[in-house]
Amino acid sequence: MSRDVLLQGGRIVDPSQGFDLVGDLLMRDGVVEHCGATITVPDGAEVVECRGLVVAPGFIDVHVHLREPGREDVETVASGAHAAVAGGFTGVCAMPNTKPVTDNQATVGFVKRQGEAAGFARVYPYGAISVGQKGETLAEMGEMVGAGAVAFSDDGRPVESAHLMRTALEYARAFNVPVAEHCEDMSLARGGAMNEGIVSARLGLKGIPAEAEEIYVIRDILLARRTGGHIHLCHLSTKGSVELVRWGKERGVNVTAEVCSHHVSLTEDAVEGYNTNAKMNPPLRTAADVEALQQGLADGTIDLLVTDHAPHHYDEKEREFADAPNGIVGVETALGVNCTYLLHRGVLSLSHMIDAMSCKPARTFHLPGGSLRRGSVGDVTVFDPARRWVVDAARFKSKGRNTPYGGHELTGQARITIVGGRVVYRAVD
Amino acid sequence: MSKKPTTVLDARAMDRTLRRMADQIVERNAGTDGLILVGIQRRGVQLAERLGRIIEAQEGVSVARGALDITLYRDDLQTVGPRPVVGATHLPLTLDAQNVVIVDDVLYTGRTVRAALDELADFGRPARISLAVLIDRGGRELPIHADIVGRAVTVTSAQRVDVFVDELDGRDDVVIANRHDEE
């Protein structure tokens, strides 16, 4: 007996097939069967009402921190995966800066199994580039890929040695996985707590200049050019970075780039009053940077949207600004932020936004999903781009509450999230 | 209905009163030796200045003067709202063994004088302290008594007595008004 699930009456938008039609989507045994204007309800099928909603291939956030192993007080794979589906994500890639670092096949396997056991969003582990993320010796990439790793990064910090990054890009070619870099020149950035500019000058905080990021962006593009490897640039935040990626792409370098929802919506002004919930790395920058990043998304220089979801304990953030850790949560506000600041302001079309949240992440990281083509995994995000809601961190499924959007009204919200043909999240209000 | 302000002393009457007070001060002191006139900010200072000049003209000697701001010694600072401005305090080098006459415009509850006494104690130990006021309106809340009074008036607590001096207000006048009227 096959298990049928019919999504009925929604606006099906699948950029991978150039689709945009109102109709039905049928999934059988966890796999997409077909879509059409009207599909007869098969016997015994579960019918999911989607009228007035958008039906899209499941969103995939390729940059989240799930904190497990090591900081289960702050988030676990399960709580993070649950938060992800509440935000409409059917898949997440978990960064390896855990305690201990995910730099070996045992830990990679552990994270993967925790994700499977939780039964919410699919969890794809990142492996560390270097052992312990110390930036000295290459970690066992092959073994980690075998255990389920989908990409490599030392995120949290940069790979300071150009030689090591070059080697990593070359070595990873055998496994056809991206190497992702957190671009930050530590000698320029050290001690900095926010963007270097007029706001940091006014608040008396040491700033991180844009160049700290851009220097590593161009370095890694050049190394990717030399090695033919795939460099993926994490959480870009400056206008200069966008220009450099454009330069690289024009020359055929295999470079992809991501941008966080907060970097295309907020500026450094959010730090006013020493708000630690607006403190993250790279920091919020100027309006000119926000505009350039939005433009970069629109013209394809920046490939995809992520959150860099980074939960922290209330006590850790309840501190003097310079001492508070960097990072904000994001999976449960991303869709709302992206709709409010990109879709509704005309920066991206609906199709383009879905492309950046689903199709491109899947393609770039060679993951299942990102499409509603027949035979794709039944990972679907059903959302209402017009729904207004006010962010209340107390209601997050994530253990983290550190968001700069608390109290903000956003327009756009996930209503039903389906993974492998199963409804794993339904909005209650 | 509120009554119009009533004049208690006009400019000429005020001048006459001050002259009589000056005489009384000298008489009480049996001369001008050791006499220091200390005016309480703000209008007490101008009145002390005038008394001093009258005495000097009459007796042909100079009379020491001082000014005292009692804001920091008030007992009601917690209830008085946004901070009252602190005026200048300057006193002659020593008060010890001198005869200090505190001069103020209106004596009412007596709390200002109590504050002045506390403050003077921090400056030295006069042989004697007396109090001279232009107007005594009764209503004492402390056992304070004026030795020299220009004029005693009877008013209710709904009224206030305003002294105007030429040096600050452009006119000499003592007026009874209703508490909440514009000054």
Add this chain to the structure above:
Amino acid sequence: MSGALGKDLLGLSPLSADQIRLILDTAVPFREISERQIKKVPTLRGMTIVNLFFEASTRTRISFEFAEKRLSADTVNVASAGSSVTKGETLVDTARNLEAMKIDMVVIRHPSSGAAQFLSERIESNVINAGDGTNEHPTQGLLDLLTLRTRFGDLTGRRICIVGDVLHSRVARSNIWGLKKLGADVAVCGPRSLLPNAIGEMGVTVFDRVEAAIEWADALNVLRLQLERMQGGYIPSLREYNRVFGITSARLDKAPRELCILHPGPMNRGVEIDSDVADGPHSVILEQVTNGVAVRMAVLYLLAGGKPELAEAAKKGVS
């Protein structure tokens, strides 16, 4: 909200020009109290003030202590090491524990910018910023303003140049905010590596050479070279700094007018300022110190302001 300044003094940036003038005007009569034989008035009798210093400081703490004691308040000094992370007890817990002992005011000096504001948002006591990281040092700014105003009268259009490590100096910043609000023309002079990159947007003139600054200014506020704050060499050596940027009598002799020289102290004699200048006739450094106690007394007095609701209830004549 109590009084004309609100609950706290966190900096000069949040104050209006009128509020700054109110503090300076109030400080003038307080100067006189320190001249008396009995240097005490009972104004804050019974109030408990905690000096919570997370950074070593002798002069500022002593100045505050004198101010507090001369107003008859009870003072308690708490010296603590560095940040919450190294200490083990958070800043909030430290302050709340003190507050539970029923204190009225906290004077805080802390190595993190924003620490005073952070504290003020979490405790009911009045909070006075005695220096937070590289953000502000409002009472120092105020005493510098008082010293300049005593010297020059109205500060509108007066040319004041701040010389030295502006990048790391909270004194510089408080001075810039305060001077601009009072209408002065403000300039800075120092090696570019010690000026904030965004200095061009802060409304001040920038001089790269101290000779040009001396020719332009009416007064110089010479900053201490913050050796302990530099996280890595921004200048080649102290000797070079003195040769190129030091305030020496040779340089001052070339000035077209008599400059007034300020320094927040403590001085590195022979580095940013030569001894003969510091001890010379144009220096107002010791006046600054005297004004410091008066300004702090004025701030404490104004912040301990009466409660307006009680004032309403107690509306009756006082005489």
